[in-house]
Amino acid sequence: MVEEYDLVLKNCRVKGKGERVTIAIKDRRIAQISESLVRGKEEIDVEGRLVLPAFMNMHTHLDSALTLGRPRYNESGTLWEGIRIWGELKRELTKEDILTRVEKVAKWCVATGTLWVRTNADCTLESLVTVKALLEAKNKLSELLDIQVTAFPQDGILTDPKHPELLEKALELGADNVGLIPHNEWTREEGVKSIEIAFELAKKYDRRIDGHIDETDDPSSRYLEVVASRAVKQGWIGKVAAGHVTASHSWDAAYRYRILDLLKRAGVTIVANPLVNVHLQGRFDQYPKRRGMAPLKQFAHNGVNVALGHDDIMDPWYPLGIGSMIQVLFMAVHLDQWTGINELSQSFELITYNASKCWGNEKEYGIEVGKRANLLVMNAKSELDVLREVGLPLYVVKDGTIVAKNLDRRFSEVLYNGRWEKLSFF
Ligand SMILES: [Zn+2]
The missing domain is CATH 3.20.20.140 (Metal-dependent hydrolases)
Known part of the structure; x- marks a missing residue:
C-alpha cells in the first residue's frame, strides 16, 4: 500500500536501525522507520548519511x-x-x-x-x-x-x-x-x-x-x-x-x-x-x-x-x-x-x-516510531566523522518540519515566522 507522509527521509543511517532505512514523518511524529518504499509530500534522499536525534x-x-x-x-x-x-x-x-x-x-x-x-x-x-x-x-x-x-x-x-x-x-x-x-x-x-x-x-x-x-x-x-x-x-x-x-x-x-x-x-x-x-x-x-x-x-x-x-x-x-x-x-x-x-x-x-x-522529555525524545520528529541529518556517515569535522547538520527537522539547512558553506538558513532567512555566525 502506498501511503502519503508529510516528509520522507530516504537512505538514512540510524544507530540500531540500519544503514539505509526510510524515516517517514506524519503529523509532526515519526510514523514509520523501515526499508520499504513510501511516498511523502516532501522526499529527501540523504544517501546513507547519519541521522541523529536533535x-x-x-x-x-x-x-x-x-x-x-x-x-x-x-x-x-x-x-x-x-x-x-x-x-x-x-x-x-x-x-x-x-x-x-x-x-x-x-x-x-x-x-x-x-x-x-x-x-x-x-x-x-x-x-x-x-x-x-x-x-x-x-x-x-x-x-x-x-x-x-x-x-x-x-x-x-x-x-x-x-x-x-x-x-x-x-x-x-x-x-x-x-x-x-x-x-x-x-x-x-x-x-x-x-x-x-x-x-x-x-x-x-x-x-x-x-x-x-x-x-x-x-x-x-x-x-x-x-x-x-x-x-x-x-x-x-x-x-x-x-x-x-x-x-x-x-x-x-x-x-x-x-x-x-x-x-x-x-x-x-x-x-x-x-x-x-x-x-x-x-x-x-x-x-x-x-x-x-x-x-x-x-x-x-x-x-x-x-x-x-x-x-x-x-x-x-x-x-x-x-x-x-x-x-x-x-x-x-x-x-x-x-x-x-x-x-x-x-x-x-x-x-x-x-x-x-x-x-524530563524522554517519552517524546529519540528516533522511534511515535516520537516527535526532531532529527538531524548530519553531513557524515558516522559519529566519528561528525566529531572529526565538527560540522553543521545538513538538515534540522523540528516536529516534522525542516527548520534549518546548511547546504552552502557561506551561510546557514533558518525558517522563522514562515520565511527562510540566511544567517552567518559573525
Ligand atoms: Zn553557567
Missing part, C-alpha cells in the same frame, strides 16, 4: 550571550572577573537588547542542530528584566526551539536580603527551574543554607532544581553532596541538575568515590560545560594546569547521569562559540579522553538521551 544544550546563559566586550573584556580570564564585568553591564540592560541578542543566538543554536536549550536567567536584579526577557523569548521563539528558564541567583541567595524574594518572584513569573550558586555565598554555612532555600522553593512551586555547583578548582568545595542529600530527603529524585562541578576534578579519589552511590541514588545529573570549564578553570595554576572539567567518565561508569551544556556564548566568561553542541562534545571527549572507538560513538548520549532524562 541536540540538547542543558546549561547556558542567553541573557549574557553576545555581550562580549561590553563594557570591557575579561583580561584575567577568571570566573570572578567575568562576574564583575556582568555586574557592571547588567544594570543597564533593557528587555529589547536582551531579546534581540537571544533571537540571534537562538537561530545559531537551531542552525547547529540544538532544539532544546536550558538557560539561566540572572534573578538578582531588582527589575528582573533578564527573567522577564527570557520568559518572553521562550514563548516568542517556541516555533524554533524549546527553552527552559532557570531562575539563577548569580550573586548568591544570601548575599543580599532582597535576593530570596527575587528568586521567588522569578518562579512566580514562570521560571521553570530553581537555580543556586552555593560556592558564591560568603561562607560554607550560608552555602548550605542557600541549598535549603532553593529546595524549599522547588517544593513550594513544584519545580526542578538546576544549580551552579562547586564551580571552582578549590577541592574543599563540596556542596554537591549537600545537594544530593537534599534531593533524596525531599524525594526530588531525578529532578536535580548540578552544573559545572569543576571542583570534582580536583577532589581526592577517596572522597569522589564515597559520594558516587549517593549521586546515583539521588538521580542527580552532572552537567559539565567543557568549553567554558577548560577556559575558566586552572587560572591560578602554574604548569601543569588542570583541565577543570568534572570527571564525566568516572561518574558515567558508576551509573551517574552526565550531560553537557555550552554555557556562555561570547560574553564576559567566554569569548568564543556559535552555540554548537558538537564543539562542546568535541572538547569533552578530548578533556576526559572518551576517545576509544566505542566511546566516541557513545559520547553522543551526553548531548541527546542523557540530557533528555534531565530535561
Whole structure:
C-alpha cells in the first residue's frame, strides 16, 4: 500500500536501525522507520548519511550571550572577573537588547542542530528584566526551539536580603527551574543554607532544581553532596541538575568515590560545560594546569547521569562559540579522553538521551516510531566523522518540519515566522 507522509527521509543511517532505512514523518511524529518504499509530500534522499536525534544544550546563559566586550573584556580570564564585568553591564540592560541578542543566538543554536536549550536567567536584579526577557523569548521563539528558564541567583541567595524574594518572584513569573550558586555565598554555612532555600522553593512551586555547583578548582568545595542529600530527603529524585562541578576534578579519589552511590541514588545529573570549564578553570595554576572539567567518565561508569551544556556564548566568561553542541562534545571527549572507538560513538548520549532524562522529555525524545520528529541529518556517515569535522547538520527537522539547512558553506538558513532567512555566525 502506498501511503502519503508529510516528509520522507530516504537512505538514512540510524544507530540500531540500519544503514539505509526510510524515516517517514506524519503529523509532526515519526510514523514509520523501515526499508520499504513510501511516498511523502516532501522526499529527501540523504544517501546513507547519519541521522541523529536533535541536540540538547542543558546549561547556558542567553541573557549574557553576545555581550562580549561590553563594557570591557575579561583580561584575567577568571570566573570572578567575568562576574564583575556582568555586574557592571547588567544594570543597564533593557528587555529589547536582551531579546534581540537571544533571537540571534537562538537561530545559531537551531542552525547547529540544538532544539532544546536550558538557560539561566540572572534573578538578582531588582527589575528582573533578564527573567522577564527570557520568559518572553521562550514563548516568542517556541516555533524554533524549546527553552527552559532557570531562575539563577548569580550573586548568591544570601548575599543580599532582597535576593530570596527575587528568586521567588522569578518562579512566580514562570521560571521553570530553581537555580543556586552555593560556592558564591560568603561562607560554607550560608552555602548550605542557600541549598535549603532553593529546595524549599522547588517544593513550594513544584519545580526542578538546576544549580551552579562547586564551580571552582578549590577541592574543599563540596556542596554537591549537600545537594544530593537534599534531593533524596525531599524525594526530588531525578529532578536535580548540578552544573559545572569543576571542583570534582580536583577532589581526592577517596572522597569522589564515597559520594558516587549517593549521586546515583539521588538521580542527580552532572552537567559539565567543557568549553567554558577548560577556559575558566586552572587560572591560578602554574604548569601543569588542570583541565577543570568534572570527571564525566568516572561518574558515567558508576551509573551517574552526565550531560553537557555550552554555557556562555561570547560574553564576559567566554569569548568564543556559535552555540554548537558538537564543539562542546568535541572538547569533552578530548578533556576526559572518551576517545576509544566505542566511546566516541557513545559520547553522543551526553548531548541527546542523557540530557533528555534531565530535561524530563524522554517519552517524546529519540528516533522511534511515535516520537516527535526532531532529527538531524548530519553531513557524515558516522559519529566519528561528525566529531572529526565538527560540522553543521545538513538538515534540522523540528516536529516534522525542516527548520534549518546548511547546504552552502557561506551561510546557514533558518525558517522563522514562515520565511527562510540566511544567517552567518559573525
Ligand atoms: Zn553557567
